[in-house]
Amino acid sequence: xxxxxxxxxxxxxxxxxxxxxxxxxxxxxxxxxxxxxxxxxxxxxxxxxxxxxxxxxxxxxxxxxxxxxxxxxxxxxxxxxxxxxxxxxxxxxxxxxxxxxxxxxxxxxxxxxxxxxxxxxxxxxxxxxxxxxxxxxxxxxxxxxxxxxxxxxxxxxxxxxxxxxxxxxxxxxxxxxxxxxxxxxxxxxxxxxxxxxxxxxxxxxxxxxxxxxxxxxxxxxxxxxxxxxxxxxxxxxxxxxxxxxxxxxxxxxxxxxxxxxxxxxxxxxxxxxxxxxxxxxxxxxxxxxxxxxxxxxxxxxxxxxxxxxxxxxxxxxxxxxxxxxxxxxx
Numbered sequence: 001x002x003x004x005x006x007x008x009x010x011x012x013x014x015x016x017x018x019x020x021x022x023x024x025x026x027x028x029x030x031x032x033x034x035x036x037x038x039x040x041x042x043x044x045x046x047x048x049x050x051x052x053x054x055x056x057x058x059x060x061x062x063x064x065x066x067x068x069x070x071x072x073x074x075x076x077x078x079x080x081x082x083x084x085x086x087x088x089x090x091x092x093x094x095x096x097x098x099x100x101x102x103x104x105x106x107x108x109x110x111x112x113x114x115x116x117x118x119x120x121x122x123x124x125x126x127x128x129x130x131x132x133x134x135x136x137x138x139x140x141x142x143x144x145x146x147x148x149x150x151x152x153x154x155x156x157x158x159x160x161x162x163x164x165x166x167x168x169x170x171x172x173x174x175x176x177x178x179x180x181x182x183x184x185x186x187x188x189x190x191x192x193x194x195x196x197x198x199x200x201x202x203x204x205x206x207x208x209x210x211x212x213x214x215x216x217x218x219x220x221x222x223x224x225x226x227x228x229x230x231x232x233x234x235x236x237x238x239x240x241x242x243x244x245x246x247x248x249x250x251x252x253x254x255x256x257x258x259x260x261x262x263x264x265x266x267x268x269x270x271x272x273x274x275x276x277x278x279x280x281x282x283x284x285x286x287x288x289x290x291x292x293x294x295x296x297x298x299x300x301x302x303x304x305x306x307x308x309x310x311x312x313x314x315x316x317x318x319x320x321x322x323x324x325x326x327x328x329x330x
Contacts, residue, residue, distance in 0.1 A: 009056065009086060011045040017059060017092055018042040024059070024096050027103045028066055030147070031154070034191055034224055035103065037069075038151040038319030053080040060089070066099045069155070069315040071107040071195070074098070104194040106156025110310035114294040118327040121288030121301040127172075127271065130281050135269040136330045139306035142262040144321045149261060152320035153190025153223045155311035158201065161186040161236075161265060162305045163250060164296040167286030171279040172245070172271070179240050180269075180302070183250055184209020186236050188263070190223040204235040213239040213246075221254070229258035232266060244279070247272030252304075267304040 018024050019042075025031075029041035042058055045051055057079035067074040075091040120137065127133035141159055143149035163183040165176050185208055189201040199207075203222030206214075216237040226233065232253035240248040252267045274281040286300030296303050306325055310318075 009051045009088065011047055011049045011051060014051045014055065014059065015044045017096060019044050022096070022100070024063060024066065024099070027100050028062055031150075033150070034154055035100075036147075036150060037155045037316055038147060039317060051086065052082070053084050053086050054082050056080055056086045057082075059092075063092070063095060063099065065315045067095065069107060069312075070099055070102040070105045072098050072102045072105075104154065104156070104191045106194070106196045106311060108312035108314055109156060109158075109197045110312050112160070112294045112307055112309045113292075113322070113325075114305070114307040115292040116306065116325040116327045117291070119288065119329050120291075120293075120305050120327040121286075121299060121303040122329050123285040123288045123301045125282060125285050126302070127280075127282030130273045130279075132273040133271050133281065135302055137267040137269075137304035138264065138328045138330075139267075139304070140262055140264045140326045141306065141308060141323050142326075143323045144261070146260040148320045148323075149223070150190075152311065152323065155316055155320070156194065156196045157190070157311050157320065158196065158309045159188045159263065159265075160307045160309060161252060161267065162296055162307075163267070163303070164305075165283070165286075165300070165302045167284040167300040167302075169284040170282050172274060172281050172283050175240070175242065175245050176248070176269075176283050176302070179212065179238075179242075179245070179248060180250065182209055182211040183236075183238055186252060188222060188235070188254065192220040192222060192225070206236065209238070211241065213241045215239055215249070216251070223256075223263070226254065226256040226263075228256050228260045230255065232264075244274060244276035245271075265306060269302060269304075 025041050028039045030036050060079035074095045077089045080086050122135050163180045165180045187205045192203040202219040204218050218235040232255040234253045237251040248271050271281045288301045289299045
């Protein structure tokens with residue numbers, strides 16, 4: 001019997017709503033690639049079996065949670081209680097389609113995580129006279145498994161990079177202090193278009209940065225645009241727009257490991273040496289950022305800080321774990 005008002009709810013109807021490539025489980029449970037949040041799957045009903053009020057309520061309540069997670073407006077419906085007669089509910093298939101379309105969106109986010117091991121600030125002086133120099137910051141974010149990483153990005157998780165310096169004492173310090181502050185924050189998400197807590201992200205998104213000469217912003221490069229084990233991709237580069245320092249730049253690259261369980265971000269601060277007569281290119285170190293930290297704060301040393309904002313657990317259970325962050329400076 002076709003699923004329609006006045007008809008009986010068949011096991012095949014219920015399983016169509018919950019199982020297979022178009023079922024709610026494809027988004028709610030394991031899924032594959034950019035489908036799946038890793039939640040407990042909705043069980044199927046055996047062919048020819050009876051769909052109980054409890055099972056129907058499971059579908060209704062799970063669909064409501066998925067709608068809330070993705071900020072999707074759904075048809076108003078009430079889940080039946082055990083012992084009640086269950087009835088056809090309108091627009092179930094259409095609402096599942098809407099949630100599936102909006103699966104990368106998230107109404108809310110979790111608390112930013114800034115615990116790291118290693119060093120994220122260059123506390124010693126860099127350069128000498130008008131010689132060129134480079135500082136290399138390396139940050140690796142690691143998940144327990146590829147599925148954990150998928151669930152993180154599918155449910156609206158983001159990785160964030162911040163840049164800053166405020167130490168003084170050389171000719172070039174004031175310039176680098178200003179320049180580093182122009183970068184803003186660089187966010188990496190899973191897909192090339194996700195609306196998370198009301199803001200649209202595009203894979204790689206620059207937020208709060210103005211000024212400088214932006215030579216690269218790889219807006220479509222998110223988790224799913226990366227190839228496991230491939231060479232690093234430049235996702236952001238800002239060049240200094242102020243003479244005589246136009247040879248200076250800050251660049252961030254990212255690569256995914258072969259097992260699709262980690263992202264490594266390498267950020268280089270580069271000076272080609274000052275071209276201004278009587279000026280020097282070297283800069284000072286200063287106080288560094290200590291773990292845990294979600295902002296550079298009062299630290300003065302050249303710093304690139306990597307944090308992440310996990311998905312919200314208001315409507316989902318944490319299936320992505322607690323990714324680790326390691327940092328080093330050279």
